Amino acid sequence: MRSARTLQEMPVITEEKKLRKSAVLEAPKKVIIKEAALPEPKAGEVCIKLEGSGVCASNIPVWEGRDWFEYPVEPGNPGHEGWGVIDAVGEGVKTLKEGDRVTALTYNAYATHDIAKEESVVKLPEFLDGKAFPGEPLGCAMNIFSRSDIRKGQTVAIVGSGFLGSLLIQLAKSEGARVIAISRREFSLQTAKEAGADEIVKMDDHYQIIEKVKELTNGNFCERVIECTGKEWPLNLSIELTGERGKLIVAGFHQDGMRSLNVQMLNWRGIDMISAHERDPQKYIQGIKDAIEAVREGKMDPFPFFTHTFSLDQMEQAYHHLTERPDGFIKAIITTN
Structure with missing residues (x-):
């Protein structure tokens, strides 16, 4: 008859931590990919599993390097044009739920996930299903x-x-x-x-x-x-x-x-x-809502202008396209799928 295993020999079952994969500007013109534990949304926040993010020309100074920047920058920064699906909801959030497809004002969107405040999130209607929608620009x-x-x-x-x-x-x-x-x-x-x-x-x-x-x-x-x-x-x-x-x-x-x-x-x-630069986040949120209606009404069609798509691992290539603007380039999209 086999003896029972001691407590020290028994396998320990722990909850598997979710990981977030992020592009990190380690130094000017140098991107590395890092994985770290995915933070839980705090009260009034949601976690968005990002489908992608647009690449903005305002990123050029931090990519090229300036005396006033410190490196490495925060993981996922300066990405701020993300959209995706909510996969966790913090305490007290009332207007959003897991599974909602959204765009949002966030600041670390060159990543698989980002955290957003409830008031900084806009739900995307069904007619935009399957379409890239970087709401901020x-x-x-x-x-x-x-x-x-x-x-x-x-x-x-x-x-x-x-x-x-x-x-x-x-x-x-x-x-x-x-x-x-x-x-x-x-x-x-x-x-x-x-x-x-x-x-x-x-x-x-x-x-x-x-x-x-x-x-x-x-x-x-x-x-x-x-x-x-x-x-x-x-x-x-x-x-x-x-x-x-x-x-x-x-x-x-x-x-x-x-x-x-x-x-x-x-x-x-x-x-x-x-x-024409706004600083009130709610002005941007209203602008995003107006953009959805403009697309619905046919007044604006941004989709032909998303000319280049890169994976998170190709972030450096996306930055090079942003600064060099080869023929055929208008707007780059980073996808996380």
């Missing part, structure tokens, strides 16, 4: 469009026809505006045309662009100009393209220092210069 486009106050019959110049510029072309056209798209890359100009731009102008020679837009507008220039590049020269160009008592909307993310601007022209023409 789409909400940003809607908020910029709202601040632009575009009306039927106006002439609108969009300076920079990347992802944001292409969305704004669609939205301006949905309002009945005439759109002039100005961009550097031939592929971007073609994309702008496909998005509905009435006129396309190559962003090359400063004064030739001004003369071309002057000719297209019978010398009046544009009632609205939206600058989407985040660069000094196109911002000054945008001032020159804005007509008297027009509005210049700064949508580009200016992140690399001071700007010298043609304030004389701003004053002379009485131009309203508007920064």
Whole structure:
């Protein structure tokens, strides 16, 4: 007869810890993949099993490196365009449940999971099932469009026809505006045309662009100009393209220092210069809700602009595409499946 095993010999059964896989910027232009225990959502929070995240141009400084950044950055950061399915709900959450497909404002979305506050989450309707939906940049486009106050019959110049510029072309056209798209890359100009731009102008020679837009507008220039590049020269160009008592909307993310601007022209023409960047999270949430409705109504179709898809393990390649912008590139998506 075999003797019973001692307590020390008995197998110990423990609850298996869920792991989160994250891309980590260990140093400028160096990404590693790390696994760590998945945190539980706290009161008022949910955990989202991410399907993916968009890659934003605002990531470029931390990818390239600046003196004021510390490395390694937090796992999953600076990803902030995630969407996915809720797989855990914290205490006190009332409007969300496990299994809801959502997009959210989170800040570590280059990962398999991220934590979000209940009030920072937007449910996705069934018509978006199976579709990538990075809510934050789409909400940003809607908020910029709202601040632009575009009306039927106006002439609108969009300076920079990347992802944001292409969305704004669609939205301006949905309002009945005439759109002039100005961009550097031939592929971007073609994309702008496909998005509905009435006129396309190559962003090359400063004064030739001004003369071309002057000719297209019978010398009046544009009632609205939206600058989407985040660069000094196109911002000054945008001032020159804005007509008297027009509005210049700064949508580009200016992140690399001071700007010298043609304030004389701003004053002379009485131009309203508007920064369209929001800081209230609930403004972004409302923008995301507005974006869902714009897609539902056919006013905005972002899906053709998701031109490149990378896995989490290919994060460095995604960053290289973001900075180098090869032909055919508009917007990269990171998937976690």
